[in-house]
Amino acid sequence: MSAKAGTGSTFERQGLSDEQLVAILRIMILHRTLENRGFALNRQGKIPFASASEGHEAVQAGAAMAFERGKDILVPYYRDLGLDLGIGLTSYEVMLSLFARIDDHSAGRQFPHHYASKKLGLYTISSVIAAQTSHAVGAAYAMKLRKERGRAVLTTFGDGATSEGEWHEAVNFAATHKLPIVFLCENNEWAISTPLSAQMGQPDVYKRAAGYGMPGVVVNGFDPVACYAVTKEAMDRARHGGGPTLIEAKCYRILSHTTDDDDRSYRTREEVDERRKEDPVPAFERLLVEQGVLTLQSLEDLKASILAETNEATDRAETVAYPRPEDLFTRLHEGPWEPWQ
Numbered sequence: 001m002s003a004k005a006g007t008g009s010t011f012e013r014q015g016l017s018d019e020q021l022v023a024i025l026r027i028m029i030l031h032r033t034l035e036n037r038g039f040a041l042n043r044q045g046k047i048p049f050a051s052a053s054e055g056h057e058a059v060q061a062g063a064a065m066a067f068e069r070g071k072d073i074l075v076p077y078y079r080d081l082g083l084d085l086g087i088g089l090t091s092y093e094v095m096l097s098l099f100a101r102i103d104d105h106s107a108g109r110q111f112p113h114h115y116a117s118k119k120l121g122l123y124t125i126s127s128v129i130a131a132q133t134s135h136a137v138g139a140a141y142a143m144k145l146r147k148e149r150g151r152a153v154l155t156t157f158g159d160g161a162t163s164e165g166e167w168h169e170a171v172n173f174a175a176t177h178k179l180p181i182v183f184l185c186e187n188n189e190w191a192i193s194t195p196l197s198a199q200m201g202q203p204d205v206y207k208r209a210a211g212y213g214m215p216g217v218v219v220n221g222f223d224p225v226a227c228y229a230v231t232k233e234a235m236d237r238a239r240h241g242g243g244p245t246l247i248e249a250k251c252y253r254i255l256s257h258t259t260d261d262d263d264r265s266y267r268t269r270e271e272v273d274e275r276r277k278e279d280p281v282p283a284f285e286r287l288l289v290e291q292g293v294l295t296l297q298s299l300e301d302l303k304a305s306i307l308a309e310t311n312e313a314t315d316r317a318e319t320v321a322y323p324r325p326e327d328l329f330t331r332l333h334e335g336p337w338e339p340w341q
Contacts, residue, residue: 011291014229016065018293022302024065024224025288028057028281029303031082033310034094038112042259046318047098049112053079054254056186058280059219061086062227063154063184063249066235071151075123075136078113079186079253080156088120091309095317107331108323130157130164133183137170140179140244152180152238154231160191162208163199171246175212178243182234185246186221188253193266206248214244221251222280252278 013021031053038050053060056079064086067074076083081094093105097115100108105116106124116124123139126132136155143151161167162185174181185205189196196203209216215237219230227249234245252275256263263272288294294302 011287012225014225014232016225016228020065021225021288021293024061024228025284025294026302026306027061027064027082027086028224028284030085030091030306030309031057031060032281033306034085034091034313035081037310037314038098039255039259041098041314047100047112049259050098051078051113051258052255053081053186053188055188055252055275055279056080056221057082058224058284059184059186059221059227059249059251062224062229063156063231065224065228066232067154068151068235068239069120071121072235072239073121073123073136073139073151073153075132075139075153075155076125077132077157077161078111078125078127079158080125081113083156084115084122087122089115089117089122091313092316093117095313096320099317099320100322101317101320102323102327103320107327130161130167130170133157133161133167133170136181137174137179140174140181140238141177143180144177148180149241150239152182152235154182154184154235156184156186158191159185159187159189159196159205160194160199161185162205163191171208171212171214171244174244175214178241180238180241181244182231182238183244183246184231185248187248187250190253190257190267192257192261193263195266204248206246209246212246214246216246216248218248218250221249222278222283224280224284251280254279 035052039052041047042050060080060082064083067087069087074083074087096104098112102108111127114125116122123135133155136153140153171183187205191199204218206216206218217230219226221227230247234247237245254272254276285299289296289299
């Protein structure tokens with residue numbers, strides 16, 4: 001973090017108010033609480049699948065604070081629950097997705113965690129690794145063709161995506177056409193079971209930016225305020241004609257890839273336990289208490305309210321009906337168009 005008690009260092013809040021700092025922490029805790037609930041529901045046999053991103057909370061909550069609702073577009077990947085929550089997705093919508101119920105945005109058709117919301121500017125997530133970067137570049141290209149200013153696209157991906165050809169094509173196209181887009185790499189050091197050392201000769205993803213002719217920046221992915229600052233700078237530049245930026249946020253995936261993965265087969269418990277010491281959630285809690293932004297009581301009240309929200313969303317979503325077979329070909333396209341006609 002930017003400051004620690006007793007060091008005498010000054011907390012650099014990057015222009016964020018107390019309310020904004022608490023909002024960032026709230027998203028971080030809600031992110032973790034909802035994902036823990038997803039794992040619990042899977043183990044109870046109530047949902048078939050869940051993914052997790054413990055260790056990513058800081059970069060996502062910080063980046064979300066730099067997103068301008070009603071203007072910007074977010075094209076995330078499947079491990080971006082915190083970002084989705086940060087731009088306005090609700091806990092209830094998350095649970096509808098996990099339970100695959102009829103009131104879900106996709107009417108229960110999509111994989112869990114594959115959210116979408118036209119209202120929020122949240123693009124449908126693609127399960128194909130790196131495919132979302134091409135979708136994001138297309139949206140940014142449309143903004144440029146329409147001569148729009150004051151808005152930009154934020155797209156995210158893991159380190160594994162940067163080994164895909166589609167990622168390179170997207171970054172190259174964006175740089176060539178100076179598109180209003182920010183590429184945010186959440187480098188958690190694991191592409192499912194493949195370590196960073198086995199997938200790239202240059203482990204610093206941000207250094208690739210120079211080869212495409214765009215700015216590249218690295219940030220501590222465990223520091224939400226730092227992540228906010230670099231994302232805001234890049235988004236502001238993109239919104240006003242400055243072209244794309246590649247950001248690398250170095251973090252760590254603490255849990256398994258998904259509920260279907262046993263990470264003990266490719267990394268030791270000692271490694272995970274050591275890296276958990278960097279956990280951004282308790283670290284940011286301590287920082288805000290130390291800086292007088294929160295009291296211990298207000299922190300506990302915040303956690304209690306988040307747990308209550310999660311419980312209410314879970315109970316409410318579980319009572320919603322499943323999709324009906326006759327609804328299979330509805331809600332597939334925008335507008336009244338009907339298939340097979």
